[in-house]
Amino acid sequence: MLTAFAILIDGLVYAAYLFIVAVGLTLIFGVMKILNVAHGSFYTFGAYGAATAIGIYFDRGWPDAGGFLLMALLAMALGLVLGLILERSVMRLVYGRDEVVMVLVTYAAFLILEDVVILVWGAQSYPTYQPLLAAGNTAVGALILSNYDLGLIATAALIAVISWWALKFTRYGRLLTAVIFDRETAAAFGINVTAVYTITFVIGAMLGALGGAIMAPKIAVTLGIGVEVIVLAFAVVAIGGMGSIEGALIGALIVGICRAAAVHLVPQVELFVIYGVMALVLMIRPYGLFVRAQPRRI
Amino acid sequence: MNAPILSVRDLGKRFGAMTAARDITLSVPAQQTVGVIGSNGAGKTTFINMITGHLRPTNGTIHFEQRDITGLPSRRITGMGISRSFQVAQIFPSLTVFENMCAAAAVCRAPKNLLGHLYTPLRSKESVAEAETLLELFEIARYRDTLAANLPQGIRKLLDIGMAVAGSPRLLLLDEPTSGISIEEKFGLMQVVMSALRNRKITVLFVEHDMEIVERFAERVLAFYDGTVIADGTPSETLGDERIQTLISGPRLKGAAGAARHV
Amino acid sequence: MARHGRIAAGAALLLAAAAAFVLPDWIISLATIAFANGLVVLGLIVLWRAGLVSFGQALYYCIGAYAVALVGRATGVTDAFLLMLIGGAAAGLVAFVVGFLLARYREIFFAMLSLALSMILYGVLVKAESLGSTDGFSVASPTFFGYAPHQEKLLMALYWLVLAVCAIAAFLIDAYFRSVSGALAMPVRDNEIRVEFLGMSVSRLIHTKLVISGLLAGMGGALAAFAIGHVDPNMSYWTTSGEFVFITILSGAGSVVSAFVGSLAFESLRSFAFAMLPQLWQMLLGSVLLLTILFLPQGLGSLVTRLRWRRKAAAP
Numbered sequence: 001m002l003t004a005f006a007i008l009i010d011g012l013v014y015a016a017y018l019f020i021v022a023v024g025l026t027l028i029f030g031v032m033k034i035l036n037v038a039h040g041s042f043y044t045f046g047a048y049g050a051a052t053a054i055g056i057y058f059d060r061g062w063p064d065a066g067g068f069l070l071m072a073l074l075a076m077a078l079g080l081v082l083g084l085i086l087e088r089s090v091m092r093l094v095y096g097r098d099e100v101v102m103v104l105v106t107y108a109a110f111l112i113l114e115d116v117v118i119l120v121w122g123a124q125s126y127p128t129y130q131p132l133l134a135a136g137n138t139a140v141g142a143l144i145l146s147n148y149d150l151g152l153i154a155t156a157a158l159i160a161v162i163s164w165w166a167l168k169f170t171r172y173g174r175l176l177t178a179v180i181f182d183r184e185t186a187a188a189f190g191i192n193v194t195a196v197y198t199i200t201f202v203i204g205a206m207l208g209a210l211g212g213a214i215m216a217p218k219i220a221v222t223l224g225i226g227v228e229v230i231v232l233a234f235a236v237v238a239i240g241g242m243g244s245i246e247g248a249l250i251g252a253l254i255v256g257i258c259r260a261a262a263v264h265l266v267p268q269v270e271l272f273v274i275y276g277v278m279a280l281v282l283m284i285r286p287y288g289l290f291v292r293a294q295p296r297r298i
Numbered sequence: 299m300n301a302p303i304l305s306v307r308d309l310g311k312r313f314g315a316m317t318a319a320r321d322i323t324l325s326v327p328a329q330q331t332v333g334v335i336g337s338n339g340a341g342k343t344t345f346i347n348m349i350t351g352h353l354r355p356t357n358g359t360i361h362f363e364q365r366d367i368t369g370l371p372s373r374r375i376t377g378m379g380i381s382r383s384f385q386v387a388q389i390f391p392s393l394t395v396f397e398n399m400c401a402a403a404a405v406c407r408a409p410k411n412l413l414g415h416l417y418t419p420l421r422s423k424e425s426v427a428e429a430e431t432l433l434e435l436f437e438i439a440r441y442r443d444t445l446a447a448n449l450p451q452g453i454r455k456l457l458d459i460g461m462a463v464a465g466s467p468r469l470l471l472l473d474e475p476t477s478g479i480s481i482e483e484k485f486g487l488m489q490v491v492m493s494a495l496r497n498r499k500i501t502v503l504f505v506e507h508d509m510e511i512v513e514r515f516a517e518r519v520l521a522f523y524d525g526t527v528i529a530d531g532t533p534s535e536t537l538g539d540e541r542i543q544t545l546i547s548g549p550r551l552k553g554a555a556g557a558a559r560h561v
Numbered sequence: 562m563a564r565h566g567r568i569a570a571g572a573a574l575l576l577a578a579a580a581a582f583v584l585p586d587w588i589i590s591l592a593t594i595a596f597a598n599g600l601v602v603l604g605l606i607v608l609w610r611a612g613l614v615s616f617g618q619a620l621y622y623c624i625g626a627y628a629v630a631l632v633g634r635a636t637g638v639t640d641a642f643l644l645m646l647i648g649g650a651a652a653g654l655v656a657f658v659v660g661f662l663l664a665r666y667r668e669i670f671f672a673m674l675s676l677a678l679s680m681i682l683y684g685v686l687v688k689a690e691s692l693g694s695t696d697g698f699s700v701a702s703p704t705f706f707g708y709a710p711h712q713e714k715l716l717m718a719l720y721w722l723v724l725a726v727c728a729i730a731a732f733l734i735d736a737y738f739r740s741v742s743g744a745l746a747m748p749v750r751d752n753e754i755r756v757e758f759l760g761m762s763v764s765r766l767i768h769t770k771l772v773i774s775g776l777l778a779g780m781g782g783a784l785a786a787f788a789i790g791h792v793d794p795n796m797s798y799w800t801t802s803g804e805f806v807f808i809t810i811l812s813g814a815g816s817v818v819s820a821f822v823g824s825l826a827f828e829s830l831r832s833f834a835f836a837m838l839p840q841l842w843q844m845l846l847g848s849v850l851l852l853t854i855l856f857l858p859q860g861l862g863s864l865v866t867r868l869r870w871r872r873k874a875a876a877p
Contacts, residue, residue: 035669035672035673090851093855094854094855098668099668099669100612100614100668100669100672101854101858103614103616103669103672104614104806104810104850104854105851105854107803107806107807107847107850108846108847108848108850108851108854109847109851110847111843111844111846111847111850112843112844112847112848112851113847114843114844114847115840115841115842115843115844115847116844118840119840123840227799227800231676231680231799234673234676234677235677235680238670238673238674238677242669267688268688268689269684269688270684270688271680271683271684271685271687271688272681272684272685272688273684274680274684275677275678275680275681275684276681276684278677279662279674279677279678279681282666282670282673282674282677283662286665286666286670287670350758372757372758373757373760373761373762376757376758376759376760377760381758382758384754388752388754388755388758389751389752389755390747390748390751390752390755391751391752392747392750392751393747393748393751401744401745401748401759402759404741404744405741405745405756405759405760405761406759406760408741410760412742412765412769414741415740415741415742415761415766415769416737416740416741416742416743416769417740418740418741419739419740419741419744420739420740420741420743420744420745421739421744461755461759462758464759465759465760
């Protein structure tokens with residue numbers, strides 16, 4: 001019973017983290033049909049940005065809430081700048097090319113940005129445990145839960161609700177839905193697709209960076225964190241269906257719970273299980289759970 | 299009349315609650331040229347898709363040269379001698395016209411097994427010769443080295459049909475061979491296609507909206523309405539039928555149509 | 562390949578083989594690894610011609626390498642030829658099995674699923690204590706039909722073996738590209754419906770390509786295992802696959818020789834960058850990749866073609 005509860009909580013925490021990272025990836029894919037490998041870089045920049053913020057702010061006796069805010073803001077600012085630069089300078093050149101070519105272009109950007117991180121922050125790792133200590137713990141029965149983890153779940157839920165609301169009820173959201181549904185027609189109706197692309201890419205980048213910032217205190221902020229996160233986010237998005245926000249949510253939950261179960265029950269299969277689930281889902285539903293295949297017409 | 303090359307019995311296709319085709323029974327003798335008419339959604343393309351195996355019929359049987367081909371995959375059916383062309387020409391845009399034709403000719407001539415496909419070169423003497431012959435036959439030899447992506451519409455159609463013929467089919471189904479072609483070019487295109495097919499002794503079923511083309515090139519006309527064949531006879535019988543005129547072709551204003559073309 | 566192309570390739574091969582007598586060891590060992598990886602790239606070119614990019618080729622590479630290491634450790638067999646064939650066969654078999662699944666996918670779905678499959682292997686290997694988990698384990702020095710060379714001799718023997726395998730593979734794949742099965746790659750990329758209605762099974766064509774590319778990657782992995790003398794799970798990590806894709810883009814799909822030229826260029830670039838700017842290696846890679854995609858979409862090989870074309874245009 002205790003194990004089941006621990007699996008549930010761990011799974012939710014992990015799912016929350018996966019969702020925050022994957023939602024930006026799926027948004028960019030849904031609108032722009034770009035599978036953005038550079039999303040891993042956004043995550044890395046967010047994490048390093050948060051580490052910098054932590055270094056500046058914590059251990060000075062200032063109120064903790066301000067520290068959390070600074071982490072998020074600095075990360076999102078980095079995401080905004082990075083996303084804007086990347087979209088304006090590189091992505092713009094390859095719109096309309098093969099989807100595979102665009103993957104490769106973002107892969108190139110990812111490689112470049114990996115070394116930019118070294119240039120800016122150096123090769124050492126950063127201590128980022130302070131927010132975890134500041135948040136404290138809550139005891140639920142025999143289980144001690146970190147408040148930071150609970151906050152992580154809440155943040156993911158908040159992002160899910162906001163993105164659902166934004167797509168459904170805001171003007172920009174409806175524009176996005178139109179572009180996702182049919183790009184040519186949307187352009188013909190006078191929607192500025194170029195602007196929609198820029199905004200989407202930047203929002204996606206900011207979400208990726210936010211994911212990094214939120215995770216920073218829970219991981220060692222060090223070289224190579226983006227490499228790992230990008231394949232995880234791919235798996236989540238592929239399970240849910242690329243371009244689908246609810247898919248990202250369900251995919252994150254599935255992967256989160258499966259991994260937590262593996263960690264508690266059969267730790268040897270921890271990594272295997274994520275991609276195993278992905279392969280299994282794709283075998284049954286090639287385009288993921290929330291995307292239907294388009295029938296061929298002749 | 300010799301044994302029919304194609305015979306269809308009680309053929310029908312339903313998509314959920316929608317009936318796309320029903321109760322189609324007919325047979326086609328070898329080397330006949332059959333025109334198929336009917337408004338959009340009358341079941342013509344569904345009929346062709348069932349014969350070529352692209353769609354599996356819900357009920358009924360299809361026999362080709364006395365063999366039951368109902369529900370076989372399209373690849374098998376193609377291998378048995380039924381080819382088709384498409385409403386939108388299905389060609390390989392990044393190859394030249396010659397390469398398109400050569401690929402088609404080679405696939406159909408290679409032994410039908412994996413090993414055969416691995417050791418037979420694509421540009422064998424036979425396939426190259428066949429490709430050249432077909433380019434001449436369909437009068438597109440002067441586009442030989444043009445990329446298929448850059449072809450004008452009419453030439454695309456000819457290439458599409460030529461590639462279907464490369465497999466030496468005995469029965470060829472043409473889905474709207476003149477769609478997307480200007481009125482001035484339609485007759486010329488059909489002339490080329492029909493003389494090529496006659497040269498190869500191929501039985502033809504062609505779907506067509508232009509009644510003048512049907513009248514000119516078909517020996518027999520099938521009229522589709524609401525998923526089934528409502529008239530089947532010589533062009534003058536079918537097209538002269540008042541019922542058909544109201545339901546499908548519209549009254550024949552030969553003079554008016556002719557006058558319009560001269561404007 | 563036209564006849565003069567073959568003569569040129571044969572001459573280059575002889576030159577490369579003879580070079581082993583004059584070049585320093587570090588270049589020989591760099592070239593050995595480069596050509597072994599070139600086999601993987603050749604497999605990727607086979608797929609790429611049909612419009613498929615595999616972001617999981619490291620799966621077969623790693624299987625080839627681990628098969629050599631494991632069989633060697635379990636049975637004590639050290640014969641390079643035998644082990645190499647076992648490595649290739651193991652990878653080819655895996656490709657055959659997963660091919661039933663992969664052949665149904667296209668574009669990024671294909672890329673992602675192959676990536677997932679390679680990551681499954683990675684996940685297994687990292688946690689497998691008996692296989693040395695993240696550290697991997699060593700591969701015994703190979704022998705050649707009983708001949709057991711050491712140091713420089715081993716280096717040269719291995720180099721010649723890799724050269725010979727590459728030459729045979731290049732010759733066979735070149736023939737494959739001209740066969741019905743191989744030459745239909747572009748048609749498959751262009752229009753699957755037409756290929757099906759010509760009476761050819763597209764999924765079988767693709768399945769064949771998968772097995773060929775798996776075989777090549779497995780052999781490449783096996784030879785790399787000899788050359789490096791060690792195997793570890795990183796051989797199946799997605800960044801390894803990424804590197805192979807990178808070399809493929811750099812090489813272009815123009816001819817079979819380009820796979821090896823591209824691979825050699827890549828390894829040289831890497832050792833240069835490690836020596837000169839160790840912190841900027843990935844940045845260099847990314848920039849080259851970006852520039853290649855933007856300005857040389859047909860790969861480095863197209864430079865040669867362009868020059869030839871220009872020369873032809875200039876001739877009276």
